[in-house]
Amino acid sequence: MSPSGKRSASFARLKLRSRGWLGSLLLAALAFGFVVPILWMLTTSFQAGDRMYELSTVWIPSAWHFENYSNALSRSPFSQYFLNSGIVAIAVMVSNVVFCTIAGYGLAKFRFPGDRYVLLVILATLMLPLEVTLVPTFLVIHGFGWLNTYQGLAGPFLIDAFGVFLMRQSMLSIPADYIEAARMDGAGELRILLQIIVPQCLPALAVLAVFSFRDNWDQFLWPLTVVSQDEFRTFPLGLVRFAEDYGSPPTEQLAIAVLATIPTVLLFVVLQRAVNRGFGLSGLK
Amino acid sequence: MAGVTLRDVVKRYGTVEAVRGISLDIPDKQFVALVGPSGCGKSTMLRMIAGLEEITEGEICLGGEVINDVAPKDRDIAMVFQNYALYPHMSVFENMSFGLRMRRIPASEIRKRVEDAAAILDITELLGRRPRQLSGGQRQRAAMGRAIVRNPQVFLFDEPLSNLDAKLRVQMRTEIKRLHQKIRTTTIYVTHDQVEAMTLADCVVVMNGGLIEQFGPPQDLYHAPRTRFVAGFIGSPAMNFLDCRLEQRATGLSLSLAGGLCFAVPVSRSERYRPWVGKPILFGLRPEHITDVRDHAREDRAEFTVTMDVVESSGMETMVYFMIGEAEVCGRVETSRAVEPGQSMQLQANLGHMHLIDPATNLVI
Ligand SMILES: Nc1ncnc2c1ncn2[C@@H]1O[C@H](COP(=O)(O)OP(=O)(O)OP(=O)(O)O)[C@@H](O)[C@H]1O
Numbered sequence: 259m260s261p262s263g264k265r266s267a268s269f270a271r272l273k274l275r276s277r278g279w280l281g282s283l284l285l286a287a288l289a290f291g292f293v294v295p296i297l298w299m300l301t302t303s304f305q306a307g308d309r310m311y312e313l314s315t316v317w318i319p320s321a322w323h324f325e326n327y328s329n330a331l332s333r334s335p336f337s338q339y340f341l342n343s344g345i346v347a348i349a350v351m352v353s354n355v356v357f358c359t360i361a362g363y364g365l366a367k368f369r370f371p372g373d374r375y376v377l378l379v380i381l382a383t384l385m386l387p388l389e390v391t392l393v394p395t396f397l398v399i400h401g402f403g404w405l406n407t408y409q410g411l412a413g414p415f416l417i418d419a420f421g422v423f424l425m426r427q428s429m430l431s432i433p434a435d436y437i438e439a440a441r442m443d444g445a446g447e448l449r450i451l452l453q454i455i456v457p458q459c460l461p462a463l464a465v466l467a468v469f470s471f472r473d474n475w476d477q478f479l480w481p482l483t484v485v486s487q488d489e490f491r492t493f494p495l496g497l498v499r500f501a502e503d504y505g506s507p508p509t510e511q512l513a514i515a516v517l518a519t520i521p522t523v524l525l526f527v528v529l530q531r532a533v534n535r536g537f538g539l540s541g542l543k
Numbered sequence: 544m545a546g547v548t549l550r551d552v553v554k555r556y557g558t559v560e561a562v563r564g565i566s567l568d569i570p571d572k573q574f575v576a577l578v579g580p581s582g583c584g585k586s587t588m589l590r591m592i593a594g595l596e597e598i599t600e601g602e603i604c605l606g607g608e609v610i611n612d613v614a615p616k617d618r619d620i621a622m623v624f625q626n627y628a629l630y631p632h633m634s635v636f637e638n639m640s641f642g643l644r645m646r647r648i649p650a651s652e653i654r655k656r657v658e659d660a661a662a663i664l665d666i667t668e669l670l671g672r673r674p675r676q677l678s679g680g681q682r683q684r685a686a687m688g689r690a691i692v693r694n695p696q697v698f699l700f701d702e703p704l705s706n707l708d709a710k711l712r713v714q715m716r717t718e719i720k721r722l723h724q725k726i727r728t729t730t731i732y733v734t735h736d737q738v739e740a741m742t743l744a745d746c747v748v749v750m751n752g753g754l755i756e757q758f759g760p761p762q763d764l765y766h767a768p769r770t771r772f773v774a775g776f777i778g779s780p781a782m783n784f785l786d787c788r789l790e791q792r793a794t795g796l797s798l799s800l801a802g803g804l805c806f807a808v809p810v811s812r813s814e815r816y817r818p819w820v821g822k823p824i825l826f827g828l829r830p831e832h833i834t835d836v837r838d839h840a841r842e843d844r845a846e847f848t849v850t851m852d853v854v855e856s857s858g859m860e861t862m863v864y865f866m867i868g869e870a871e872v873c874g875r876v877e878t879s880r881a882v883e884p885g886q887s888m889q890l891q892a893n894l895g896h897m898h899l900i901d902p903a904t905n906l907v908i
């Protein structure tokens with residue numbers, strides 16, 4: 259290599275490294291911004307209840323009040339609320355994983371009359387926020403007689419338009435040759451989907467699972483609309499009632515909040531490897 | 544194993560006619576190569592036989608039975624794809640056994656068949672690897688392995704070697720030939736490389752614009768092309784074409800070419816060509832039939848002198864390029880006889896191998 263070539267190469271490396279530096283700095287700042295409130299929630303949940311407002315800038319509690327957790331749980335049927343949230347979130351997650359995969363496959367790999375319009379209609383539903391569809395959806399669920407039921411809580415979210423789109427996009431990039439090869443190998447369509455396609459879009463599937471679980475686990479507005487009986491309350495409703503009705507100390511509310519983050523974090527950790535690849539793949543967030 | 548028959552097969556995509564009426568009879572155990580320029584409908588043809596593409600008109604038969612409406616999985620045909628299409632999340636063993644598992648063959652039998660095929664293809668030690676961990680040639684072998692374990696009625700190959708480098712391509716070509724000699728399954732092989740087609744196939748089908756131009760044994764296509772397209776497509780470097788006129792002279796028929804060149808038509812061909820006397824016609828002669836002067840005495844040799852434009856030596860032989868009228872002509876001479884570019888050289892045309900083409904119909908006379 260010529261001397262000038264060498265110089266330009268090392269210059270390029272320098273530029274690359276400095277870009278890496280800046281990037282890391284930016285990421286660190288961002289991560290700090292995300293982590294601090296969580297840390298604050300965590301430590302504050304152990305603070306003494308009556309002194310919380312004075313202590314809001316004190317990071318490490320002088321005394322650890324583990325009883326905040328047991329107190330909070332005993333004041334109100336939170337185990338029931340968590341169970342309700344769990345049932346709804348898991349039902350929605352499973353149903354999304356199943357149906358979004360099937361719908362996404364159909365839209366990505368099969369041509370049928372009007373297929374483009376079907377996709378457009380599905381995407382159009384993404385433009386409507388829940389607040390807009392709240393009343394009509396409520397009327398439908400009411401019509402079904404599903405108020406104060408699990409199916410009423412989960413029903414409207416069982417197939418998410420975004421999930422369909424996500425799965426379709428991730429399947430679009432899978433070459434049709436695999437499908438054709440499998441057809442010639444003698445596989446039926448369902449088997450092709452399960453054994454050839456799904457294993458190749460696990461990252462997207464994991465992203466879909468985490469998103470749909472998280473979105474429904476801590477959902478507030480819809481449960482508030484369809485639930486009036488205590489035994490169907492999900493934990494966000496319970497938390498609000500807890501704060502309003504019992505005038506419970508904020509530290510105990512935070513204790514509940516800490517508990518509430520655990521399932522999502524656990525799910526993320528379990529699916530993390532696939533999810534990280536999925537974020538890279540789908541260019542999301 | 545079984546033969547394949549196509550009867551007036553047509554494929555339309557909307558208004559585009561990709562295949563425009565093809566009839567072909569492929570006997571059992573034959574190796575047939577489909578060649579033709581890009582877009583002539585080779586892949587479409589193959590995919591219709593595979594069942595991956597619907598047949599717009601006509602019939603395709605496998606072993607005497609019409610299979611137009613049989614699903615690909617029930618056709619008992621295996622295909623090797625151009626980019627191999629090995630399932631990326633499965634090992635080579637799983638890839639090769641997938642089709643057998645679909646057919647509910649017992650595990651012990653599957654293992655035996657996969658191991659046998661792997662031994663034939665020399666990939667036994669790769670069975671545990673993922674496709675990502677294989678080289679191009681190894682992937683190619685694994686893809687062929689997936690086809691042969693199924694022991695199908697017919698193999699289809701769609702340009703299986705086009706992703707390999709030149710050396711590996713030649714090697715795999717030999718291997719495919721050996722494989723066919725060993726297991727003798729009816730094979731239809733698509734390629735746009737005519738050398739591949741000529742060396743591998745028992746029968747070559749030349750397609751152009753969705754139609755068959757000609758089919759037959761490679762040597763027939765080479766020595767007796769029926770159309771101008773086949774004459775120009777088969778053979779490398781390509782056949783030389785020159786405009787000329789057929790004239791009746793006192794000594795017999797003769798061809799008058801541009802630049803005052805005049806070749807006497809061999810007597811044996813005079814009768815065949817007589818109806819075209821006085822008409823413009825296309826003269827075709829392969830480079831290997833334009834040589835340095837060798838056999839003086841023969842009646843079907845014509846000598847002429849030209850000025851060389853380009854001289855390319857490849858050791859064994861030397862290709863020479865020169866102009867006759869407006870057309871560039873290529874000849875092949877012995878390296879020791881070649882001259883420098885710009886110098887003139889006496890050459891000899893072997894008219895025993897010439898072709899005359901009627902420009903109105905593009906058919907060889
Ligand atoms: N799905 C399709 N829709 C419309 N036209 C198509 C489709 N598939 C192929 N064609 C057209 O059909 C013709 C034949 O295509 P085909 O793929 O069979 O060519 P080919 O001979 O295999 O060419 P190549 O050597 O480039 O692979 C082409 O003109 C192509 O544009």
Ligand SMILES: [Mg+2]
Pocket residue numbers: 585586587
């Ligand atoms: Mg093709």
